[in-house]
Amino acid sequence: MAIASAATSSQSATMAMSSSSKKKTLVVVQALMMATMSVAMLATAAGQPSPGTSTSTTTNLTLHNLCPYPVWPLVTANAGIPSIPTDADGDPVGRLAGHGEGLATLAFPRGTWSGRVVARTGCSTGDDDDDVVGRCATGDAPPVTVAQVSVGGPGGHAAYSVSLVDGFNVAVVVTPHGFPEGPRRCPSLGCAVDLAVDCPVGARAPGGGCGAGASEAAWFKARCPETRTNATDVEVTPQDCVKPGEIKVVFCPAHL
Template sequence: MAKPLVLSVLLILAVASTAAATTLTLHNLCPYPVWPLVTPNTGFPSISDNAVRLDGGGRGLVSFRFPPSFWAGRVVARTGCGRSPSHGCETGNAPPATVVQLVVHAEGAQDVAAYSVSLVDGFNVPAVVSPQAVGGGQCPALGCAADLNAGCPPTQRVFGAGGGVVACKGFANYFKERCPLTRTTPTDVEPVPQRCLAPGELKIVFCQAAMVDAAGEPGLIRTVVADN
């Protein structure tokens, strides 16, 4: 009679061990520094003190450990923060801003991760999120590799202290045409299937070089990551 109990305990430990290994990695390939703001949804624990600065040009790289249980939150790249975010930032503390939405360890033993890049609140920094070391399922890279500030409609531009465009307020069709693998309205979804099982890492790259169709796999998207 003890054997089923032992097997159940071992299964629970195996699931917990897999979940505990999941990390969030942020890499900054932009030509300028960013200060990532990792915000848990209400009721979930913080995983970052939000004080780290990621230098540009690929030098800025940091990883955080997700809790071993269900967690949901968002990541925004702040820019123009001066000496530190406590001294104020030009973008990222409020809209318009690119928002990466993350869910990990959902559906119990299935250990499902869900993720998206939302431009509902506008755009400030190109961001692509992609799972690494996945356990199965459909895990497309999603997000926007284009600099939408450059062609932002004149009435939607946000200017920084140096006079350049540092963020773009919209419109939804402007964002969607250039970055179809993002969410641009509250009811929008990406045109690719997603059900990602047990990724060992969720990686967010700011200012990634490009996104391309996965060769020979219609309907799936993979990422060309400059640092891999």
């Protein structure tokens, strides 16, 4: 009976030790899980994206005027997209002097942004401030060249184009810059030719520029194949641009 009792006591002690080890293991596992969750929460609080989240690395929109005359760029965000002012006060882009002197850099907001850029010319301004724009000879309404830009797509994709659907008023080329891993099908697109010089007589606008019609669209495309001249048109050169650090819109690039 004593031997049996000793065996029973030994088994009980072993079971108690086993139960204690399991509890200690469970506590360690729970502690590790809590630590992992804390690290994840800290990373999120620090602004680090979660796996699968799309973020934009395209930070700047640069506007450079190489025309022999000043332009007043109009940057318009698409509906529901925040505007991109030039400074902390929210002031819009003002007058850009000609001959390469006019240069402005705007910061894209975090996330997705899309909008249009138009170079207005011949604008009336305030007596004491050239940045206060009144009526403009071109760029207020068609005919007008439109640069379209979209950044912050899935995986950091960016898309851009130059549209002559509404006609032509200023030569424009869009070029991405600053690639962290080398360029990936990010061509320069647009029209470097001053189409207003040889514009058909019937399409010439009173304030300057060249209006868009069926025949003019075909003529635009022949002269500037890297533009879009109707709703379904695309450029000759394909694009698949990922994570450019900067999108540069150049007015009158032929004057380089």
